[in-house]
Amino acid sequence: MKKIAILGSTGSIGTQTLEVARANQDLEITALAAASNVKLLEKQIREFHPSLAAVWTEEKAKELKTMVADLDVRIVAGMEGLLEVARHPEAELVVTAVVGMIGIRPTIEAMKAGKDIALANKETLVTAGHIIMPLAEECGVKILPVDSEHSAIFQCLNGENRRQLHKIWLTASGGPFRGRKKEELKNVQVEDALKHPNWSMGRKITIDSATLVNKGLEMMEARWLFGVEPKDIQIVVQPKSIIHSMAEFVDGAVIAQLGTPDMRLPIQYALYYPDRRYLPGDRLDFWSLNQITFEKPDTENFPGLRLAFDAASAGGSLPTVYNAANERAVALFLDRRIGFLDIPEIIGNCMETHRVIDAPTVEQILETEAAVYEMIESRW
Ligand code: NDP
Ligand code: MG
Secondary structure: OEEEEEEOOOOHHHHHHHHHHHHOOOEEEEEEEOOOOHHHHHHHHHHHOOOEEEEOOHHHHHHHHHHOOOOOOEEEEHHHHHHHHHOOOOOOEEEEOOOOHHHHHHHHHHHHOOOEEEEOOHHHHHHHHHHHHHHHHHHOOOEEEOOHHHHHHHHHOOOOOHHHEEEEEEEEOOOOOOOOOHHHHOOOOHHHHOOOOOOOOOHHHHHHHHHOHHHHHHHHHHHHHHOOOHHHEEEEEOOOOOEEEEEEEOOOOEEEEEOOOOOHHHHHHHHHOOOOOOOOOOOOOHHHHOOOOOEOOOOOOOHHHHHHHHHHHHOOOHHHHHHHHHHHHHHHHHOOOOOOOHHHHHHHHHHHHOOOOOOOOHHHHHHHHHHHHHHHHHHO
């Protein structure tokens, strides 16, 4: 039995992780955490029998306690509750599938408690990669990527000497607005941006895919996971999302990982690494696929990607500003309070006015996040 805890069990990655657990008899769920979806969490508790579950507010915790009063499960709340799930004594591996920088502290807590991390929450590495990667080494725990591109690179590096990695080719679908110009992007609606051509994901990351900010965050995530400089990460648009990313080695050899777009594969790979398990579902059919095409990313009409390289090159607290400004701008866009093109505009504005802190501590990262939120609140 492999014992796992899931942070963000009611979300897109969380529910797919539980699908993998449902299909395999040797995964035991010891603890779950969500923000407020107690209805789904109750169902999950009844099916998977964790001994601990966390929600964000005391009010929701009370509600959930009543709902599962007949079961042997302890309900906790707030950041303390989330941390308790992260360090749950029985779990060997923690899946970090919460959205946003809220993931930093529980990830650190889990590592300190000796847990391997199946990392979906990209914001943690983007903002605190300089803290997380050395800490993983110090604690002797693995960081196993769940993000499909990073899982692909991780798979390509299997058995290779990482020092001989020359370059990463990070693939991007281009999102629902690929090929459009700024003029045509001005008035796009929330519904249009939520229509991803290949992947079904949470709302925030779906908008990030439409702005290409997701690829910017993934570049920063890859930089920490694989120890490469931003300049050695090349984004390549491959609209059908069949090649999930590629590793180029010093001798010019390029190794790619391909598959149908299905997040259960990278999730399952992280849960069982280094083993592979049978996964039911569609397989690649090269005859009907016929061709795979490639394009350069359009940073002119999608400046969110260019800003990510600026943030990564400057480093320090600037990736936190990039991420926090984007988080808030996406929330405003989803609320229909700003337009689509205002998202990169706001990120750029926040980056310009920020005084970079080198190697920020977790406190400084969270302070920077709060300052960015405040600035956006006062201006937009
Ligand atoms: P969702 O929005 O679908 O789910 C987010 C989850 O986090 C929900 O379970 C939510 O609970 C929970 N959550 C939010 N805030 C808190 C909190 N304060 N305490 C506890 N739980 C909380 O997001 P996704 O699953 O799409 O994404 C999760 C992460 O994985 C993100 O960082 C994303 O970038 C990354 N990722 C996602 C991919 C995908 O295919 N979806 C692919 C690659 C990476 P509730 O339901 O109660 O609100
Ligand atoms: Mg991805």
